[in-house]
Structure formats: structure tokens, C-alpha cells
Amino acid sequence: MIRLHHCISARSFRPLWMLEELGLPYALSMHDFPPRVRDEAFLETNPLGTVPAFFDGEVGMTESAAICQYLAARHPEAGLEVASDAPGFADYLNFLHFGEATLTVPQTLVLRYAHFEPPERRQPQVVEDYSRWFLSRLRTLEPRLERERYLCAGRFTAADVSVGYALLLASHLGLDARFKPGVREYWTRLQAREAFQRALKAEQDAALAQGVSPETAMAIR
Ligand SMILES: N[C@@H](CCC(=O)N[C@@H](CS)C(=O)NCC(=O)O)C(=O)O
Numbered sequence: 358m359i360r361l362h363h364c365i366s367a368r369s370f371r372p373l374w375m376l377e378e379l380g381l382p383y384a385l386s387m388h389d390f391p392p393r394v395r396d397e398a399f400l401e402t403n404p405l406g407t408v409p410a411f412f413d414g415e416v417g418m419t420e421s422a423a424i425c426q427y428l429a430a431r432h433p434e435a436g437l438e439v440a441s442d443a444p445g446f447a448d449y450l451n452f453l454h455f456g457e458a459t460l461t462v463p464q465t466l467v468l469r470y471a472h473f474e475p476p477e478r479r480q481p482q483v484v485e486d487y488s489r490w491f492l493s494r495l496r497t498l499e500p501r502l503e504r505e506r507y508l509c510a511g512r513f514t515a516a517d518v519s520v521g522y523a524l525l526l527a528s529h530l531g532l533d534a535r536f537k538p539g540v541r542e543y544w545t546r547l548q549a550r551e552a553f554q555r556a557l558k559a560e561q562d563a564a565l566a567q568g569v570s571p572e573t574a575m576a577i578r
Pocket of ligand 1: 391392409457
């Protein structure tokens with residue numbers, strides 16, 4: 358049985374959403390954020406202290422985009438990957454990794470300096486600079502999303518899960534009001550997916566059942 362360690366709305370939402378898209382059975386272990394501080398025993402599960410921590414038999418993984426790639430490749434019948442000999446393969450890999458490496462990185466600075474640091478260490482200038490940086494990176498998607506419903510191969514893939522999570526995080530950070538029309542409509546489309554809705558419900562249900570706060574870390578701080 359697959360086991361996913363997760364915090365509400367953390368990057369581990371990417372594999373959670375993938376598991377729902379694929380309809381696979383899984384066990385969800387919830388943690389208060391940050392688990393390295395709030396749940397020290399978790400360091401035995403993942404010495405990095407980060408989520409996701411994903412286990413599938415002998416396999417253990419800690420990178421959200423890589424887990425999406427793994428799940429899509431293990432279940433090619435679901436059509437969430439693009440084969441290496443198919444048109445769109447390069448775009449698929451590029452956007453799958455763009456979601457984490459290019460989009461989520463500036464958001465991490467916004468999160469830290471708007472929410473996680475104590476009030477005296479908060480940095481409104483850093484928050485605005487990295488918000489703009491994030492939004493300008495998002496703008497590179499705009500011409501494509503004005504033409505296409507999804508990022509590559511003419512269909513929904515794991516690359517949309519990866520970028521879609523960055524849009525979810527942006528909405529928690531209040532940056533969605535600054536999305537351009539193509540990205541805004543794409544984000545609406547992604548949220549309407551049944552698997553996305555099921556993943557949101559799964560994290561809430563599991564948090565309540567396991568005595569973990571169902572709030573996002575930014576709502577609490
Ligand atoms: N590149 C990794 C980053 C993992 C990561 O930093 N996760 C955050 C949650 S979004 C975390 O667990 N932070 C807690 C900490 O750093 O202590 C990924 O994409 O999974």
C-alpha cells in the first residue's frame with residue numbers, strides 16, 4: 358500500500374492529487390506544519406523533515422514533482438504522462454519541473470517573510486519582490502494558456518498537477534487576484550476536476566481523523 362506523509366496544502370498535495378487522479382488506494386499520514394518541529398518522530402521517517410515523504414513498497418521519495426513523474430510513468434494507461442517518443446514529451450518534462458523549480462521557489466520566500474517569520478523579522482519588501490518575481494514567471498505561461506486548455510500534449514497530465522499546485526499555493530498567498538486571464542481560467546479549470554476536489558476533501562478528513570489542524574499553515578500564523 359502506498360503511504361504519503363502530508364501537511365495541509367504543502368507540496369505533498371501534488372502526489373495526493375495524482376493519487377486521486379489515478380484512483381489508487383493509499384494511506385495518508387497527516388502532520389502539523391512544520392513536521393520537523395511539530396512532530397519530531399517524523400525525522401525517523403524523513404531525516405530532511407519535509408513533506409512529501411512517499412513510500413511504495415521498497416521505494417521512498419521526497420521530491421513532489423519526481424513522485425508525480427513516478428506515478429504517471431507507473432500507470433501509463435491513465436494518460437497522465439507523455440511518452441518519450443510522443444510529441445509534447447519535452448514540454449511535459451519542462452513544465453513538470455517548472456512547477457517546483459521555477460514557480461514554487463519564489464513563493465517559498467513570500468511564505469517565509471509574510472507568514473512564518475516572527476512579526477519583527479517579516480519583510481514586506483521581500484514579500485512584494487518575490488510575489489512579482491513569481492507572477493512574472495507565471496506570465497510565461499499566458500500565451501500558451503490562451504491557446505491551449507492544458508500545458509502540453511493537448512490533455513491534462515502530471516505537468517498540470519505540478520504547476521496547478523503552485524497556483525493553489527498562490528491562492529493561499531492571495532496572489533491569485535493578480536493572475537492574468539489565461540492563467541485564471543486554467544486555474545478555474547483545474548479546480549473543477551473531481552480528483553482535485555477529492556484530494557482537498559481527503560486531506561481535511563484525514564487531518565480531522567488524526568487530530569491534526571485542518572487549517573493551512575499560513576492561516577494559523
Ligand atoms: N523540493 C521539495 C521541497 C519539499 C519541502 O520543502 N516541503 C515543505 C512543505 S511545502 C516542507 O516540508 N517544509 C518543512 C521544513 O522545511 O521544515 C518538493 O518539491 O517536494
